[in-house]
Amino acid sequence: MDLAFFDARERFTRRKQREKPYSKKSTFRKLLELNPYAQALATPIRMCSVTKTPMPKFFLQQFRLVTHPETDETWWMAQNLKKWEPPAETEPNNKLDADKTCRESAGPSAYVLSSHGLLDSMQNKRSPYAGKQRGLMHQTIFASGAPIGQYLNKALWRHDMGPFLLEIMRRRVVEQLLYFADKVEKANRRYLIKCDSWDEVKQYNHRGCMLYFEGPVGTDTAVIPQLSAMSIEKRYNGTLAVHNMQQLLTEEHIQRLRAESTVLRDGSLFLLGRRPTIDLQLLLWKLQGYVSGGSAQ
Template identity: 40%
Template sequence: MDPSFHEARWKSFQPKPRHSGYKRTKFQRKLARNPYARALATPVRRCPITNTSLPSFFLERFNLVSHPETGKPWFLPNHVSKATPAEDGLLKEGQAEQEADSTASTASTAQKPSKDGQEPAAKGYKGLKKGPSAYILSRQTLLQELQNPQSPYFKAQRRLLRMSDHGQSKLTAALNAATWRTDMDTVLLELQRRRAVEGLRHFANMVEDEGRKYIVKCESWNDVKNLKHRGCVLYLGPAEGASSEPGPEYVPPRLSTMDLGPHGAPLVVHDLRELLGKEYLARLRQDSELLRNGSLFMLGRQATVNLQGLLWKLQGYMAWGEQQATSGAHNWK
């Protein structure tokens, strides 16, 4: 039993390594830590409503799924279709709203027995039957225009997946009967805010329990320049019970950039009071002692890249035009 013989014999049967054996260059490592470069590197997709082609990061993906109880086709955001069954109750919440307009059709579909004479069993979200998907520009204003009778985009969600039809009668019938929630813009906003709060709470807990440095508290804007692992700056407003203490010298708008000059590249500054809203910000501070006792924080390191991208996408989703979404670059001294 020669070990060298068996090593040579089974060498070609060893599983291939999951990662390349080549060491990444400095540029590749820097690129992997940049959420904005990663956003631009996503595959280009087209929004059939606005005829806009952009990297898919700037679009919202919708899946055509079957309702777990009625079997009726619904357009469901990809946030929900790949989440846990108890994520949002999106289909069940919207069912009552849609039944007001289509009571007869919904009731007949819900009471339709199966071939064996039994009532169809309710399925969890993990059992949703998913169909094709389509992309829409990720802007809250666009989703609101879909419900505005005076807008050229009124009910333009009917164009989704029409280019993929190719005369398929089953898909045509499903698209004609598909349900679209009238409050879809608010649903997407709530989902993205919830994801952001979950991510911030997760990293804040790791800082408190394990001593990690994903979120670093800053006493002033000058402290930001002294930090090494920079991602984006989070402004939460005055800390609870600390109204009499001096806070940061400058209160940023909802989205702005911090010009570090020779200290490094500009940093994005997120005003979480506007980005998350009062309810979610209060919930975040209630669940995290770290975020409860400060107003200015640095979110950094590579593990937070996806969360930084989510905050950036939420900023784009909430953009309301130049006159309402104030942004700019500032020199901090």
């Protein structure tokens, strides 16, 4: 019997082993889904109504037309900046309850580039974007078919919209930092880790971004710019954003963090990481882009 013959014949008739189901994700795919920057870039594309620039929705600020319940005046209201609340310990009782907790204001909406400088220029008469808030939605039609120009002409826009949104975003950052710092103190979670040197960061696996507060890091007295990056020789997550918190927040916010949290009371460098902090990492990145547009103080 020619064993080589039978082996060659069965080699091409033998059923091939099925590939692993698509649901079993690779390490790269799992890490990609946990990457806040990838999540931001994957948001739906929308058009900035002022600059006419299409980009992922994450980099835009959504505004809606709402009616004041008492004065019946129409106002432009920024969305997705409501007071932050810690995640619920238990699941909602039903879908209706879940919808109530995350529902935004209803009504026509428009998108504007999330930039402090752009919002300020809309109030500058010498700017090419002056008064652009009056033309955000002239092409929009109500479901009934009636144009909304009559509402837009009367819609009110805060003259301090740029500084107002900046302060709101800063407050949301502080609220979430205090929440995670409290979890570190009381539940021994490792959302925030104090690092005494830059090299110490490399020994941790669950890395998100770095938070730098004023002061030397170990023996390093270098001045950190508003936004920088730290490179680590790793196959995945080898680059970490370094946020200069002294420039992102005001001195009042820094003092509140120091006063209300023993974790953040001392130290100049902290590592923020793990899955529950992804929303905070996204907010820090959005705040970083907002103040980079100029005029922020």
